[in-house]
Amino acid sequence: LLRRSRDLPLADFRCFPRFSDFFRARPGSFFFFVHPGPNRCSVCAAHGPPPSLALPKEENSSMNMRRRITFFLAAAAALLFIGSLAPPSHAQEEKTTFPDTKHVIGLVGVKHNASGTLTVQNGNLEFVKDQKTTTVPTASITEVLTGKDSERMIGGVIGTLTMFAPYESGRFLSLFRTKIDVLSLTYTDSTGAIHGVVFTLPKGSAFDAKRALVTQGAKTSVSPEAELEAEAKEKEAAKEKAKEKQQ
């Protein structure tokens, strides 16, 4: 039972047995009761439902269907809202495999710009390329940082050849780009020598990779949480700038 104004006399309230009736109400009549269900309340018993809102019996079945749909939509919205409030699930936290990772530079015995799968498991960072695995213990990683970049959709040799295509079409193709994440890390080997490694991953994966590495013992000067906060601040600043430009 909803009641907006408690100061008005009971006779001024109007009773709407259905939510749909309430939405049909005139804009001025903001004092109301809503009680879904077939039973009438004391107000209904005293005054009866408003004649303008009385529905013919033929419409009852369609109204029931509408009410059900409305109920299901409301329930779905509520579930989504609750889901967004809940902390991230355990499965999401444990994302440790990152396919379509490109090794830019740094891993011993792996070619530059080799594509493979990055895995963080059992205290090791593993890069698998053509069934050949290169392993770096996460405990030996002294710094992990993420960044952002973009690359041509059509890359490699074909991408280079398109630059010689007629009518400057290669330049036009350069405008089509995909956003990528950059994961940079340093580690020390058994002799204490420092190595630097750079990977590029699909957009949104670098943060998960960093979190997985830090969880399994890698060190970093910027915690994943701080990185998230910084990213959120950047987004806000960008939005504000865009608003200022619009004004």
Added chain:
Amino acid sequence: MNKILRIGCLFALALAAAFFAGRALAQEKPAAPQPKLTNTSIQILMVRSDELKLPMAFQMALYENLVEQIEKTKKFQHVYRDGDQNAANAPDLVVLHSDVFGFKQGSEEARQVTTVVGATHIKVHCEFIDKASGKTQISQDITGNVYFLGGNLRATLDFAKKAAQIVSTYY
């Protein structure tokens, strides 16, 4: 009419000759061949960027490319990385210090679309210091650029190749 054409051609030829002669004179004479330095091992320290904020990916790429390119020259028996404990006992060790003092990150997209803008430049001051004597053997500024083809990190490869060329020249 013919006379005017002849005079014009002669004048143009004279101008061209003067231009090329000037350029030839302006070019530095090749340095006299110096005696090569005899260090047998080198330790490459991590590239520093105290004066400016350099993205970590660039720092790593500079360092790794430098190690790789100097190894390729085969001028040293051992190439040690920063922190390598084996370098402590290495004889005739020369230590390479690199400090980034200029960095302009361009845009690969702008380069490919316009050709003339979006270049990436990295300026690095390199010092080769003999560990035993503490003397600076070579001190030089090296610039890595990428003007057209390749991503921004390609500037680090350009820098490393130039550094390796210096190593080949002096060692």
